[in-house]
Amino acid sequence: MTSSTAAPIVSGAGINFSFGVGELRKQILFDVEFAIQPGEVVLLMGPSGSGKTTLLTLIAGLRTLQAGQLNVLGHSLAGASRAELLALRRKIGFIFQAHNLLPYLTALQNVQMMFDLHPEVSPAEGRERAVRILEQVGLGERMLYYISKLSGGQRQRVAVARALVCNPEIVLADEPTAALDGASGREVVNLLQSLAREHQRPILMVTHDARVVDIADRIITMQDGRLINDLQATENLTRMSGIHA
Amino acid sequence: MSQRIPLAWLQLRHEKMKLFAAVSGVMVSVVLMWMQLGLLQALFASAIEFHGAVNGELVVIHGQYEYLLRNQPFSSRLLHRILGSPAVQEVYPIYTQPLEWKNPWTGQLRTIQCYGIDTDKPAINLPQLAQQLSLLQHTDAFLYDRKARPGYGPVLEEFARGVTIEPEINRRKMTLVGLTNLGASFGVDGNIIVSHANFLRLVSERTAGHIDFGVIRLKPGADVNELQAQFQAILGTEVDILTRAEFCERELEYWRRATPIGIVFTTGTFVGFFIGFIVVYQILYTDVTTHLPHFATMKAMGFTDGYLFRMVLTQSIHLAFLGFVPGTLIAGLLYTGLRSATLLPLQLEFSRGLFLLAATILMCTISGTLALRKLRTADPADVF
Ligand SMILES: Nc1ncnc2c1ncn2[C@@H]1O[C@H](COP(=O)(O)OP(=O)(O)OP(=O)(O)O)[C@@H](O)[C@H]1O
Ligand SMILES: [Mg+2]
Numbered sequence: 001m002t003s004s005t006a007a008p009i010v011s012g013a014g015i016n017f018s019f020g021v022g023e024l025r026k027q028i029l030f031d032v033e034f035a036i037q038p039g040e041v042v043l044l045m046g047p048s049g050s051g052k053t054t055l056l057t058l059i060a061g062l063r064t065l066q067a068g069q070l071n072v073l074g075h076s077l078a079g080a081s082r083a084e085l086l087a088l089r090r091k092i093g094f095i096f097q098a099h100n101l102l103p104y105l106t107a108l109q110n111v112q113m114m115f116d117l118h119p120e121v122s123p124a125e126g127r128e129r130a131v132r133i134l135e136q137v138g139l140g141e142r143m144l145y146y147i148s149k150l151s152g153g154q155r156q157r158v159a160v161a162r163a164l165v166c167n168p169e170i171v172l173a174d175e176p177t178a179a180l181d182g183a184s185g186r187e188v189v190n191l192l193q194s195l196a197r198e199h200q201r202p203i204l205m206v207t208h209d210a211r212v213v214d215i216a217d218r219i220i221t222m223q224d225g226r227l228i229n230d231l232q233a234t235e236n237l238t239r240m241s242g243i244h245a
Numbered sequence: 246m247s248q249r250i251p252l253a254w255l256q257l258r259h260e261k262m263k264l265f266a267a268v269s270g271v272m273v274s275v276v277l278m279w280m281q282l283g284l285l286q287a288l289f290a291s292a293i294e295f296h297g298a299v300n301g302e303l304v305v306i307h308g309q310y311e312y313l314l315r316n317q318p319f320s321s322r323l324l325h326r327i328l329g330s331p332a333v334q335e336v337y338p339i340y341t342q343p344l345e346w347k348n349p350w351t352g353q354l355r356t357i358q359c360y361g362i363d364t365d366k367p368a369i370n371l372p373q374l375a376q377q378l379s380l381l382q383h384t385d386a387f388l389y390d391r392k393a394r395p396g397y398g399p400v401l402e403e404f405a406r407g408v409t410i411e412p413e414i415n416r417r418k419m420t421l422v423g424l425t426n427l428g429a430s431f432g433v434d435g436n437i438i439v440s441h442a443n444f445l446r447l448v449s450e451r452t453a454g455h456i457d458f459g460v461i462r463l464k465p466g467a468d469v470n471e472l473q474a475q476f477q478a479i480l481g482t483e484v485d486i487l488t489r490a491e492f493c494e495r496e497l498e499y500w501r502r503a504t505p506i507g508i509v510f511t512t513g514t515f516v517g518f519f520i521g522f523i524v525v526y527q528i529l530y531t532d533v534t535t536h537l538p539h540f541a542t543m544k545a546m547g548f549t550d551g552y553l554f555r556m557v558l559t560q561s562i563h564l565a566f567l568g569f570v571p572g573t574l575i576a577g578l579l580y581t582g583l584r585s586a587t588l589l590p591l592q593l594e595f596s597r598g599l600f601l602l603a604a605t606i607l608m609c610t611i612s613g614t615l616a617l618r619k620l621r622t623a624d625p626a627d628v629f
Pocket of ligand 1: 052
C-alpha cells in the first residue's frame with residue numbers, strides 16, 4: 001500500500017513546541033520527526049497529554065510552528081503567512097472529536113456549504129456531490145434532517161462526508177470515535193477508510209481506540225512529547241496483541 | 246451565488262425568539278425615528294403653509310419682519326415702483342392680522358388669523374379658493390379654515406348641515422360663505438380669508454395704504470434672481486424682497502431660533518437610532534458568542550475572516566430590512582391617526598423613507614461591526 005519511492009506528503013523534522021511564556025513556558029513537543037506517504041493511513045497514539053493534538057494542529061496550520069521543519073502538501077510551514085496557512089487548510093479534510101456540525105443547517109447543507117470554499121464548483125455540482133457522498137455514508141434518507149435529529153454515529157458520518165466532499169489531499173482526524181459506542185465508531189472508521197482508499201487520500205488519525213488499529217498502515221506512538229516508535233502496522237499489531245495477550 | 250447556502254440567514258432565523266426580539270428592536274427604533282422626524286417636519290411645514298402657497302415668485306415684506314405674528318405693515322405705494330416693470334405680470338397685496346373670534350355656541354373668545362386678499366385675483370394658491378373669490382365680495386363674508394383646531398365651535402359640522410354661521414369676529418358679525426385649507430401651526434389655531442374691503446372693516450386700526458405682503462407674479466421665463474436684485478435696488482432698504490423659498494426660510498429661521506423643537510425632535514431621533522443600535526448589538530453579540538465554536542470550526546476548515554464578517558454583516562442588513570418594513574407600516578398608521586387628531590401635515594415621505602432606511606442599515610451595520618470584534622476571539626486552534 002505504501003509507496004516509499006514517492007515524496008512524502010507530510011514531513012517534519014526537529015519540531016519543538018511550547019505553550020506559555022517566561023516562567024509558565026512549558027515544552028510540549030520535543031524534536032519530533034516523522035513523514036506520511038501518499039495514500040497512507042497513519043494512526044497517532046499515546047497517553048493523554050502526550051502532545052498528539054498539538055502535533056495535529058501544527059500539521060493543520062492552526063498553530064504557528066516555533067522550531068523545526070514541517071512540510072505539508074507542498075507548503076513549508078516555517079514562517080508561512082496567514083494566507084498560505086488558509087490555503088493549506090482548504091486542502092485538508094477535518095474530522096473533530098465532537099462533530100462540530102452547524103446546528104442551523106440540515107445534513108445536506110452542512111456538507112454543501114464546503115463548496116463556498118471552492119467557487120470553481122458550480123452550486124448545482126456542489127449539491128450533487130454532497131448528495132452522492134451522503135448516500136455513500138448511508139444517510140441518503142436523512143439528508144434533510146437537522147443535526148439535532150440525528151444520532152451521534154449519524155452526525156459523525158455527516159462529519160466524514162463534510163470532510164471528504166471537496167476531495168481533500170489529506171484527512172486529519174482527532175479521536176473521531178471517542179464520543180461513539182463501539183459499533184458506531186467502527187462504522188465511522190470503516191467509512192473513512194474506504195472513502196479515503198477510494199481516492200488514495202492519506203489519513204492521519206489520533207485515537208485511543210485500540211479497536212480500530214487494524215485500519216492503519218502505520219502507527220506512530222507519542223509519549224511526553226516525543227515519538228517513541230514508528231512502526232508498520234503489522235509489527236505494531238503483533239506487539240499490541242503481545243501486550244494484550 | 247444564488248444557489249449557495251444562505252448561511253447568514255439560516256443562522257439568523259435558527260433561533261426564532263432571538264430573531265423576533267432583534268426585529269422588534271429595529272422596528273421600534275424605526276417607528277421612533279419616523280415619528281420624531283415626521284413631527285419635526287410637520288410642525289415646520291405647518292408654520293409655512295401660507296408662505297409656500299403665495300401665488301408668485303417673489304414676496305415683498307417689511308425689513309423688520311420676524312414672523313407671521315410679529316410683522317410691520319409697509320406702504321403699498323412702494324409696490325407701484327415696480328408695477329411698470331415689463332417682467333411683472335401681477336402684484337397682489339395681502340393683509341394679515343390675528344383677530345378675536347367669539348365662539349357662537351359658547352361665547353368664548355379665541356384668536357384666529359385673518360388674511361385680506363384681492364377678490365379678483367387669487368393671491369394665495371389654495372384648492373377651491375379661486376372659485377370662491379366672488380363670494381368674498383359680499384359685505385362681511387369670510388372663508389373658514391377646514392383644518393382649524395377645535396375651539397371655534399362645531400363650525401364645519403353645522404355649515405355642512407346648511408346652518409348659517411354668523412360669528413362675531415372683532416365684535417363684528419360676519420358670515421361664513423365657504424371653506425378653504427390653510428392649517429393650524431405653532432402660533433395659529435385657525436385661519437379665515439376675507440376681501441380687502443372686509444378686512445379694513447374688521448380691523449379699524451389698519452389703513453388701506455399699508456399692507457403686510459406684496460406678492461409679485463412674474464411673466465413666464467423671467468429671471469427670478471436677477472429681478473429680485475433689481476427690485477430690491479428700486480424698493481430701497483425699508484422692505485426685503487424674497488423668493489418664495491426664502492420667504493419660507495425666513496419664517497422657519499424664527500421658529501428654529503425661538504423654540505427648542507428642532508433640538509427636541511432631533512434628540513428623539515437619535516434616541517430611536519440608539520435604541521435600535523443597542524438592541525441589534527446585544528443580539529448580534531450574543532449570537533456571535535453562542536456560535537463562536539461554529540465560527541472557529543469554519544475558520545479551521547479554511548473559511549476566511551472576511552467570509553465570516555460578511556456573514557455577520559449580512560445578518561445586520563437582514564435585520565435592518567426586516568425591522569424597517571413593519572416599522573414603516575406602523576409609522577404610517579400612527580401618522581394617519583395623528584393627522585386626524587392634530588391636523589398636522591404628517592406624510593410618509595419617500596425621501597425621508599430612504600434616509601431612514603439608510604440610517605437603519607447604518608445602525609445595524611455599526612452594531613454588526615462591533616459584534617465582529619467578538620468574532621476575532623474564535624480561535625481555530627481550539628477546535629480539536
Ligand atoms: N492551549 C494550551 N495552552 C497551554 N497548554 C496546553 C494547551 N493545549 C494543550 N496544552 C497542554 O499541552 C499538553 C499536550 O496537550 P495535547 O492536547 O496535545 O495532548 P493529547 O496528546 O492530545 O492528549 P489527549 O489524548 O488527552 O487529547 C498537555 O499537557 C496540555 O495541558
Ligand atoms: Mg488530544
